Amino acid sequence: MLGYFARRLLQGFMSIVGASIVIFTITRLTGDPVVLMLPPEAPPDVIDALRIKLGLDLPLWRQYLIFAGDALQGDFGRSYRWEMPALDLVLDRLPATILLSAVALAFSMAVAIPFGVLSAVNRGGWVDRFGKVFAMAGQAMPNFWVGLLLILIFAIHLDWLPAYGAGTPAHVVMPAIALGWYPVAAQTRIVRSAMLDVLDSDYIRMGRSVGTPEFSLVWKYALRNAAIPLITMLGVYFAAMLGGSFVVEVVFAWPGLGRTVVEALFARDFPVVQAGVLFAAAMFVVANLLVDLSYGIVDPRIRHGR
Amino acid sequence: MVHPRWGAVLALAVAFSGTAFSASAQTKSSLTVALAAESTTMDPAKYSAGVDQYYIGTMFEQLVRPGPDGERMNWLAESWEVLEVDGKPVIDVKIRPGVTFHNGDPLTAADFEFAYERLRDPAVSRWPHYQANVAQFEIVDDLHFKLHFTQGDANYVANWLQLWAIPKAYFEEVGEDEFAQRPIGTGPWKFVSRSVKEELVLDRYEAYWNEEHHPTVDRLIVKIIPEDLTRVAAFRTGDVDWIDSVPPAMIEEVEALDNVATASRVSGNNLFFDMDMTPEDSPFRKLEVRQAVAYGADIDAIIEQVLFGQGQRYVQVGPGETAYDPELKPYPYDPAKAMQLLADAGYPNGFETNCYNLITPREPNIKEMGEAFFAYLSAIGIRCNMKNLEYGAWINVNRRAEDTPQMEGGILSHMWGHGVPGDPGTAWSGHLHSFVPGEGWGSYSHTAGHPEMDEMVEAVNTIMDPDEREAALKEIARKKHELVLGGLTTYRPLVTFAWRADKVEYTPWPHPGFWRNFQEIGLKQD
Numbered sequence: 002m003l004g005y006f007a008r009r010l011l012q013g014f015m016s017i018v019g020a021s022i023v024i025f026t027i028t029r030l031t032g033d034p035v036v037l038m039l040p041p042e043a044p045p046d047v048i049d050a051l052r053i054k055l056g057l058d059l060p061l062w063r064q065y066l067i068f069a070g071d072a073l074q075g076d077f078g079r080s081y082r083w084e085m086p087a088l089d090l091v092l093d094r095l096p097a098t099i100l101l102s103a104v105a106l107a108f109s110m111a112v113a114i115p116f117g118v119l120s121a122v123n124r125g126g127w128v129d130r131f132g133k134v135f136a137m138a139g140q141a142m143p144n145f146w147v148g149l150l151l152i153l154i155f156a157i158h159l160d161w162l163p164a165y166g167a168g169t170p171a172h173v174v175m176p177a178i179a180l181g182w183y184p185v186a187a188q189t190r191i192v193r194s195a196m197l198d199v200l201d202s203d204y205i206r207m208g209r210s211v212g213t214p215e216f217s218l219v220w221k222y223a224l225r226n227a228a229i230p231l232i233t234m235l236g237v238y239f240a241a242m243l244g245g246s247f248v249v250e251v252v253f254a255w256p257g258l259g260r261t262v263v264e265a266l267f268a269r270d271f272p273v274v275q276a277g278v279l280f281a282a283a284m285f286v287v288a289n290l291l292v293d294l295s296y297g298i299v300d301p302r303i304r305h306g307r
Numbered sequence: 308m309v310h311p312r313w314g315a316v317l318a319l320a321v322a323f324s325g326t327a328f329s330a331s332a333q334t335k336s337s338l339t340v341a342l343a344a345e346s347t348t349m350d351p352a353k354y355s356a357g358v359d360q361y362y363i364g365t366m367f368e369q370l371v372r373p374g375p376d377g378e379r380m381n382w383l384a385e386s387w388e389v390l391e392v393d394g395k396p397v398i399d400v401k402i403r404p405g406v407t408f409h410n411g412d413p414l415t416a417a418d419f420e421f422a423y424e425r426l427r428d429p430a431v432s433r434w435p436h437y438q439a440n441v442a443q444f445e446i447v448d449d450l451h452f453k454l455h456f457t458q459g460d461a462n463y464v465a466n467w468l469q470l471w472a473i474p475k476a477y478f479e480e481v482g483e484d485e486f487a488q489r490p491i492g493t494g495p496w497k498f499v500s501r502s503v504k505e506e507l508v509l510d511r512y513e514a515y516w517n518e519e520h521h522p523t524v525d526r527l528i529v530k531i532i533p534e535d536l537t538r539v540a541a542f543r544t545g546d547v548d549w550i551d552s553v554p555p556a557m558i559e560e561v562e563a564l565d566n567v568a569t570a571s572r573v574s575g576n577n578l579f580f581d582m583d584m585t586p587e588d589s590p591f592r593k594l595e596v597r598q599a600v601a602y603g604a605d606i607d608a609i610i611e612q613v614l615f616g617q618g619q620r621y622v623q624v625g626p627g628e629t630a631y632d633p634e635l636k637p638y639p640y641d642p643a644k645a646m647q648l649l650a651d652a653g654y655p656n657g658f659e660t661n662c663y664n665l666i667t668p669r670e671p672n673i674k675e676m677g678e679a680f681f682a683y684l685s686a687i688g689i690r691c692n693m694k695n696l697e698y699g700a701w702i703n704v705n706r707r708a709e710d711t712p713q714m715e716g717g718i719l720s721h722m723w724g725h726g727v728p729g730d731p732g733t734a735w736s737g738h739l740h741s742f743v744p745g746e747g748w749g750s751y752s753h754t755a756g757h758p759e760m761d762e763m764v765e766a767v768n769t770i771m772d773p774d775e776r777e778a779a780l781k782e783i784a785r786k787k788h789e790l791v792l793g794g795l796t797t798y799r800p801l802v803t804f805a806w807r808a809d810k811v812e813y814t815p816w817p818h819p820g821f822w823r824n825f826q827e828i829g830l831k832q833d
Contacts, residue, residue, distance in 0.1 A: 031699055032699050032700075032702070032703050036702055036706055037698075037699065037702060038355055038433065039355070039433050040355070040433060040434060041706075041723065041737050041750055041751050042436070042733055042736060042737045042747060042750055043433070043434075043436060043747070043750070044436050044746065044747030045744075045745050045746075045747065047429055047435055047436050050429040050430075050435075051429065051433075054429075054430060082347045082355075083347050083348070083503070084347070084348055084350075084353060084487065085484075085487075090503070093503065094504070149536055149537075152536070152537060152540045153540070156540055156541075156544050157540055157543050157544055160544060163544075163546060164537055164540040164541045164544050164546060165530070165532050165537050165538075165540070165541050165546070166505065166530065166532075167505065251533055251534050252534050252536075252537055253534075253537065254504075254505075254530070254531060254532040254533065254534065254537060256502070256503070256504040256505045260504065260533075261504065267667070267697070267698065267699065269699060
């Protein structure tokens, strides 16, 4: 188990190094940040002076080596736009995005698991059919539209929740629902399909024959095995939410990392983009590591190396 | 007895509902406003975009500013004049006595000298070229200084004497980073706190020098809400009392709300369509073709239908700007004449060309506006090979430089703000004067060399006498209009603010450039 963990850790580190090279190169393909930072009438000597100040006059490979060396020491450079350390900006925004993604993921699972289980138990019944329609509706509605709909209902008409911002538990409710809505459909299908397989298995039939209550059979014994495919996907969903929260963050004025990085991308603020993407990559790697480790908790055969 | 687990759930539910209902609660002495965009810096020497000025303008002030009617008024300058010493221009400034910074330090000439030193330093400022013609900053006494110029610099005067009051002693005490984190100026609002991408909190400066024009509410909370619909929703729910940039399509809906007041003002930006005359075989080198473009699109209809009326048509310079000439009339929409002009130019069947459309919403509905304009051109025979461009890509094809690829002929939706109230000098240097490599002229220009026009633009930049300069600018405007050079001018976007009329007393004051510095805002008195 320890060897497996070390191997995965090394793979994760190599993934981050790869991501750093890709993001470093791609950001520079977008064009010269200096012309966006200066007024349009800035003369060439002013443009050149700023380019030299930012180190953009150096060959690309030297720029990368300087960036990588500094990054290993925790220095991601200063934001071109915000005139502050890019790392501070990212770390300041990251908790908000992690919170939003975590609550969104929890919401999607809280909806998907009961729906998936009930759909499987009542295969072909009205719950199953409703679940399919519900899942389809979830995938058909883009999250910005869900967000605006929620604002209209719960902020404007009912006045139950704040329309924007962060800072209290109430603020996270609507953004989390908007962000978590989309994966509900896929998660429901995964749970339903896994439950159908498990419910047909020998040990469940055996359980029934010895008089184990149906509730325990379904929610305790069957769900535990059926959860493995969902857990496998959790890391992917979480990473997708981290990376895909931008639209929801804009709609709800949520002060998260996604909004910061996308705005930085449009402004060619390379240090912020690099720091943000690398942190997102690191989160992705960590989330997948945690998922791998969690198999052992759910399935003792993995824990004991069987 | 409640199980502890359920107790926790109950507590969370109470917290949720409590915070939800307290979210809209405000004390009587504060107002919450929502802006769509956010400043990247609080240091006036480092501002780079117009949005920075919204925020900086609440805390910092300049020597001269526009008043609510758009007229220039002395502000931190008690008086100023342009003199001539040894054949060189000198701006002589006397500072208003009794002005203090938010920490109580008096404002002196040394603070302006410090601001000048920072503004001219390319390691600090984005605008060092604006100080290029200043040879010397001379302090006469604490409230009197002179700026000595190497040559006439009309833009220095047009741009409100450039300098911001920056507290030298405080800055040197705390350092650059701390100053940007906790700025102090002489303005009506003093800094309390800031959370990037969330809010800026300001308190009214009790010892503010201007007893006639100042805010009357104790605290101003500036929220950042970029999404239009969310900003309007926050206003409708009462979370905010004042909002910026009501989207054009929603103005009617907002105006219909109870106890809501709105005001529309020009945004400070000037939009136009430029025609690339630089390729040798460009059809736009022919005056008839440029005139055909001018006659070929119904700009008034576009403003009315695409912009919901949120645009002010202008011809070269807008009403209220320096050198505004009401006698200059826009080309009327006349497609038959446009087609005849194309035929006269040798294009009886029209021609195909690239049409570059800026789609980043730096102004409302700008993408749709471009699409409508280019559709009009197609109707007269100028068939567009449409290229939609995000802002960065738009800069790439638009900016003139020897080492970057250029647009390959065609028409480009373009903008270059003259500011509020407005002066076209800087903009015309950039997009009317032809491109001169290495010298800064024509950095976004697509006119083919027109020596007479170039000379006129260069000359007007050195004229510091306001009347003489206005006359010269008007002459350029007339010629520019007649020759359709430097682009076909279209409209200045309008920005609409909304506030609770039963709660908020608000007078829109323009700051140099824009309208959002809350010089006069307060709670409505019963």
